[in-house]
Each structure stands twice: as C-alpha cells, then as structure tokens.
Amino acid sequence: MxxxxxxxxxxxxxxxxxxxxxxxxxxxxxxxxxxxxxxxxxxxxxxxxxxxxxxxxxxxxxxxxGRDLIVAILIGLAIGVVVLASLLFVKWAFAILAVAVAALGVFEMGRALDAAGRRFDLVPQVTLAAALVAGGFLLDVWMLWVLVFVDVAIVVVWRLLAQMMSAHERTVDDIVTDALAGGFVQLYVPFLASLAMVLLREDGGEWWVLAFLIVAVASDTGAYAAGVAFGRTPMAPRISPKKTWEGFAGATLAALSAGVLLAWLMLGMPWWVGLPLGAVILLTATAGDLGESMLKRDLGIKDMSSWLPGHGGVLDRLDSILPSAPAALALFLLFSPLAVA
The missing domain is CATH 1.20.5 (Single alpha-helices involved in coiled-coils or other helix-helix interfaces)
Structure with a gap:
C-alpha cells in the first residue's frame, strides 16, 4: 500500500x-x-x-x-536655417552676417581675378567692402552714396599707386583694366548688398528681405528642377549651355507662386502684388545668374570657389540675390503704402 x-x-x-x-x-x-x-x-x-x-x-x-544633389540640399538647408534665424530674431545679426558674406565674396572675386592675370588689392578691397555693407545698415541713404563714391575712388587710386611702386611693368591697357575691375568688384558685391541693408532697416524691412530671398531661391530651384526634368532648348548656349527655356518656365511658375503666397500671407499685401514681386525678382535673378556665368566664362573658371560643396562658392549663391536687392528695395518703396494694417 x-x-x-x-x-x-x-x-x-x-x-x-x-x-x-x-x-x-x-x-x-x-x-x-x-x-x-x-x-x-x-x-x-x-x-x-x-x-x-x-x-x-x-x-x-x-x-x-555638375552638382552633387544630396550635398547641395544639405548645405542649402543649413544656410537657410542660419539666414532665417539671423534675419527674424535681430536685424543686426543678419547685418553682421551680410558683412561677412560680402567680404568672402570679394575675397573670392579677388582670387578669381588674380588667377586670370589681373592685379587685385585684397586688403583694401575686403576692408572697404565690409565698411560699405555696414554703411547700408547704419548710414543715411545720401551718406551711403558718398561712401560708394569714396570706396570706388580709393580702390582705383590704390591700384594706380600700387602699380607705380611695383617693379613689374604692365601695359596701359592692363593697368586701366585692373583699376576698372577693382571698381567693378565694389559695385557688384558690397554696393548691391548694402541696398539689401537699406531695405532691412525699414519698418518691416526684414520681411521684404526674406521675401525676395525666398522668391530668388524658388526661382533658382524651379529652374533647376524643370531643367533636369524637361530641359531641351538651350536658353543662352554661349553663356551657360545648361540653362534651358524649360528651366526658365519652371522658374517663372515657382517665382510667381512664391510671390503671390508671400504677398498674401507674409507681407500683408493684396495677393496681386505678388505677381510683380515674383516677375521682377525672376528677371533680376535670371539676369544675375547669366551675368555671373558670363563673367566666369570670361575668367575661364567653372565656380568662383569650392567653399560650399554642391554649390560652388559664395558668389555662386549670391549671383541671383545681389541684383535682386535693388529691385526689392524699389518694390518696397512702391507697394509698402498698400500694406494692410
């Protein structure tokens, strides 16, 4: 059991x-x-x-x-964040950024001119460029025009005196060309940038600066996308073989759309103000792009520098923005009375 x-x-x-x-x-x-x-x-x-x-x-x-798309997008986004933050928080931060960018642009231009055999006085050029852009933000408009004249005169006289003290002989044509090139650099980079500073210091000017930057970037992006997707007909083959009329059509659509949206949603303007805003910035941006392409072709270079991977140099990003600054200032003076209170 x-x-x-x-x-x-x-x-x-x-x-x-x-x-x-x-x-x-x-x-x-x-x-x-x-x-x-x-x-x-x-x-x-x-x-x-x-x-x-x-x-x-x-x-x-x-x-x-000829661009690395991924790198270009990342660099573009980083630049956009810096510009947006500096522009919207305090105006003087964007002004400081503009002074630095203009100085870098002049430095790039100087290196390109030196490589092409021109004589370029780097130190006075960069110093005067920084002073001119800062003057656009700090000085009255009439004083800015005086400063422009003084800057160009100093650059030209400096080059002539430097050549007189130089042991290297140059022809009269070369000397004159060097002086004119130096004056052109001051007018092309810091003077146009200083007009953006004049717009910036106006009441609500930061929104107009942001608007024309966005329209210029939208135009460039629309041209790039449409050109890659549909580009067949060269626009200016002797100047820039890769620019097409199909790309220009894409730029037109992007610029007008951005202009209308910005006028309505950001600038407090009637929506139709966005049409001349988009159209004018489209034309100045395109002209600036083609103009720098012609300049680079004359200098025998592809990009002003390789400082911005996927984009080229600083001036390769400013080519459509610099000529748009005076146009944006003129549009502000013309349409600002229409702003909705």
Missing amino acids: TDPADEGSRPPVPPPRAAGRDDDAQEASAAFQAHVRAAREEFESHVAHARDQFGEANERIKQRM
Missing part, C-alpha cells in the same frame, strides 16, 4: 492543459518574432532599394548638371 504521507510529499504534477498553453504561447511568440524579423528585413530591403535608386538618380543629375 502507498503511504499517504509519501503522496503528500510529492510535488503536484501540472495539468496537461497548462503545458499545452505554454507551448502555444511560445509558438505564438516565436511566430511574432519571425513576423517582426521578416518585416524588418523587408523594410531594410526597401530602404536599400530606394537608396540605390536615389543614388543612381543623383549620379545622373550630377553628370548632367
């Missing part, structure tokens, strides 16, 4: 149904983990495929347009 005490000391045997439930739970957990693993592998496969496709598309764009 079995001793009842022995039976009481034995551990209870789990019911068969409980063991079955544990097996089911383990199977369900294993199935879930397998499902998650399969979903993750499928997702990684899709990401890798999309990355490969984007890389191939980027290579095609890079071969056609």
